[in-house]
Amino acid sequence: MTTCHVSSVFKWLAVVVSFTLAGCASSVTRIDTWQGDPVEADNPAVLKAPGEIQMITVNGRKMTNFLISDLALDYGLLPGQNDVVFTYKTIWARTGVVRDGESKVHTIESERQRVSFDAQPGAVYRFQFDRPSSRQQAEAMMKTFSAAIVSDTGEVAGRSELWDGKAMADAPRTPVSSSKVDDETGVADTPLDRLKSVWSEASEEEKRTFLRWAFE
Template identity: 60%
Template sequence: MSMCHVRGFFKLVVLMLSVTLVGCASSLARIDTWQGDPAEAADAAVLKSPGEITVVQVNGREMTNFLMDDLALDYGLLPGQNEVVFTYKTIWAKAGVVDNGESKVHTVESKPQRVSFEAVAGEEYRFSFTKPSSRQEAETLMEDFSADIVNRSGDVVASSGEWDAQAARKAARTPVPSGAGVSGDAQSGSTLDRMKSLWGDATEEEKREFLRWAFE
C-alpha cells in the first residue's frame, strides 16, 4: 500500500472519529433527571456540573456512569425541590519515577455530599467551591469539604453537607402508615413494591441476615 493510500485511510479514520465524538457530545449536552414526560419538563432548570464533580444521584435516582473522568455535564431538573448527591475529585501528578504498574497520579476525593434546593423553572445553577492549588491543599480541603449551589446571578441558594448513605437507607425503610379507606389488595401491592425496593438498596450483609431470619 502506497503512502498516499495510508494517508487517505488515516484521514478517513480521523473523520469518522470526529463525527462520532460530535454525535456523543450533542447527545450528552443535557442529562434529564426525571422519568417519563412530565409537563414541567418543558421549562426545566439546569445544573451545570464541572469535570471535578461526579453527580451520583438526583432525587434518589442513580445517574449514568459514562466511564470517563473530568467530563463536564449538564443535568436537567424539574422545577421544585431537588436533592443532589455528588462527589468532588481532583487528580495530581506524582513527582519522580513511579514503579511499573503503579499509578502515575494521586487522586484526592471527597466523601459523598448531599445538597437540596428549590429549582426555579428555566433557571441555571452551578457548583461553586474552593479550588486547591496543590495536592496537600486538596487533602486539607477534603477534611471538611462543602460546595455551594449558585444561580445565574451568582447568589448562593444552598450548601452541601456530608451524605449519610446508611441514614438514607434507614429512612427509605421507615414504614408509611396506610391511609383510611385503602383496600387490602392495594396495601398488599404497595408492600410488595416497597419490599422489592428495600431489597435492592440492602447491603450483602443485610440480605444474608434477612435470609437467615426468613428461613429459621
C-alpha cells in the same frame, strides 16, 4: 488510521452511546434527571457540573457512570425541591520516578456530599467551591469539603453536607410518566427505560464489552 485517531473515535462513540442511554432529550450536553414526560419538564432548571464533580444520584435516581469520568455536564432538573448526591475529585501528576505498575497520578476524592435546594423554572445553577493549587492543599480540603449551589443571579440556593445515607428516605423522588409503569419497580416499562436501568447497574468491564459489540 492511527492508534491515536482510533482512540479518539472510540471515546467519542462511547460518549454518544452513554448520552443516548441516559435519555438526553434536548441536546448531547444535558442529561435530564426525570423519567417519563411530566408537564414540569417544559421549563426545567439546569445544574452545570464541572469535570471535578461526579454526580451520583438526583432525587434518588442513579446517574449514568460515564466511561470518561471528567466530563463537564449539564443536568436538567424539574422545578421544585431537588436532592443531589455527588463527590468531588481532582487528579494530580506524581513527581519523581514512577515504578512499573504504579499509577502516574494521585487521585484525591471527597466523601459523598448531599445538597438539597429549590430549583426555579428555567434557572441555571452551578457548583461553587474552593479550588486547590496543590495536591497537599487538595488533601487538606477533603476533611471539610463543601460545595454551594449558586444560581445565575449569584444567589446561594443550597450548600452541601456530608452524606450519611439516611436523608434519602425523605428526598423528592424522580417523577415517572403515567403512560405505562411497572407495579413492582415503579419504572416506566419501555425499551429505553430498561436499557437505562441495565446500563446503570452494569460494571465498567460490562459497559466496555457492550460498546465493543455495538460498534463492531
